[in-house]
Amino acid sequence: MKETNRDEIWQNIEGEVPYGVRVNPELNQLLAALADILDGKKVMVLFREDMPRDDDWQPIPLLPLTWFQVPKVLRKTRSLSYWAQMASHLVRPMKTIWLGTDISSRKLRWIDRLMGYHLHHASQWIDVSEIDIQGFSFPSQSSAFGFQEWKVNVGRLFMELCKEIHFRGGIVLNYAEVELSGEGVILYDLVTGAKKLIKSQIIAHGGTVTRPEVDLGLPPWSGFFMRVPFHDDFLELIDREGKLKASMILSKDYDILVDAVQNLLGTDVHEARLDNRQAYGLEVLGEPPLKKLQSFRLMAAPNVDGSPVEDIMETAFDISKQTGVSFQEFRDLYYRYGTAMDNLTEEAYQLMNQTREYSFIWEKVIQDYCEKYEWKIRNQV
Incomplete structure (x- = not known):
């Protein structure tokens, strides 16, 4: 997608000002670019094609052995809880279960304590025979524990970080490339063919933005x-x-x-x-x-997955109007459940013909969704 104000952005690039240039940045590099611009440095973020724009939910492994591989901005566990409340389109909780591990009860308590009781306070040994995932069963003798961790919408996070860099005076361009030339850098506009010589302090080339989970850590044990x-x-x-x-x-x-x-x-x-x-x-x-x-x-x-968030806003307002559910409630629910709730909103319309108790309708929709998509984990007896 070409920027509507592309010509204006191109004209605002100052040839004599040294930029920190990042081409096809990975998530860590984009976070570093935001840190630079907050420190008053000049930043340029370039994408050879279009920047990521789709929903791309990735888990953040938050157990101790991978914690220090997570970008610093995501290490503040209370911030994650805050983000989950304020920006549910970026962060949401996820249930995880570890099966067949050799972790003792003592080590599990140590993990909870090490993580400050913010992440793994919900850790519990479970009887896997009680797990109900669409009929997927495991032998009862398997040891397992479950807890809640977090997922981040990496695609949306890229967009939010790029917007923040742009709003703070940074240069963000799609369809652009750079080439070293002596002490400077030649910037190419791949849309118009224009080029401009600029100074650069650093140039960082990212890999691919389609596998961000590699940057967020690997499974521990x-x-x-x-x-x-x-x-x-x-x-x-x-x-x-x-x-x-x-x-x-x-x-x-x-x-x-x-x-x-x-x-x-x-x-x-x-x-x-x-x-x-x-x-x-x-x-x-x-x-x-x-x-x-x-x-x-x-x-x-x-x-x-499915339609971009902007495309479902009209539907959101319509359902909010018809069911009495506030737009904020619907938005939060949609960001959490995605297009999997399409058939459930249809059921909400059917329930409206039977009752006007809006709270009952929405509670029924959520309950049905949870029964269909979320695990039933009970303490091991």
């Missing part, structure tokens, strides 16, 4: 973690170095998923139809992992 996002319809196992060991691909055979989970995890799966969607085939990349894994993480995330 040895073994693998398993992700089962609802919105992507895939399952993958990744080792501690971040190398993909196996992934699930679409298949017409429902039994393949059951066999794959059994082979990869060494567990008995009674039923493995996630949300009654298409089943999966197994694609093993390289050597398959051991059947008995020490640990893995199972994350179930609701659907947050």
Whole structure:
């Protein structure tokens, strides 16, 4: 997407002013650019194509071994709670369960204490036979504990950081490139073909912005973690170095998923139809992992893809008007649940024909959603 004020931005670039230039920045580099501009330095952020604009929810591993890999701005746990309240389109809580780990009760309490009781105060040993994820069952002898951590909408966070840099006088441009030239830098406008010689203090080239979770840390303990996002319809196992060991691909055979989970995890799966969607085939990349894994993480995330947030505002106002739910409440609910609540809002309309108790309608919608997409975790007896 080309900026509407692109010509104005281009004209405001001062050739004699030294800039700190970052091309296709990763999240950490973008945070560093914001820190520089807050210190009064000149900053230029360039994207060779369009900057990330889509919703891209990524988990932040907040256990001790990965905590220091997390950008400093995200390490303040109370800030995360504050952001979750004030900017639910950027931060939201996520339930995580660790299965088959060798963590003792003492170590779990130590983790809670180390994290200041802000993140893992909800840690609890659980009976995995009580976990209900669309009929996905695990053997009762498996040890496990669950807790709440956080997810960050990296795509939206990129946009917010870029807007903040722009509002504070920084240069943010899509479709631009730079080339070193003596003591300066040649800036190319890939849209018009124009070029300009500028001074530069630093030039940082980022990698790809499509895998930001690499910058946010890797799973702590040895073994693998398993992700089962609802919105992507895939399952993958990744080792501690971040190398993909196996992934699930679409298949017409429902039994393949059951066999794959059994082979990869060494567990008995009674039923493995996630949300009654298409089943999966197994694609093993390289050597398959051991059947008995020490640990893995199972994350179930609701659907947050679909239309950009701006495109659902009209619908939000309409539903707010029809159901009596405030726009703020609807916005918070939509940012949390995404397009997975489409059928639930339709149910809300049907309930309106039976009752005008708006609070009851909305509570029913949330309750039905939670039963469908969120885990039922109970304390182990």
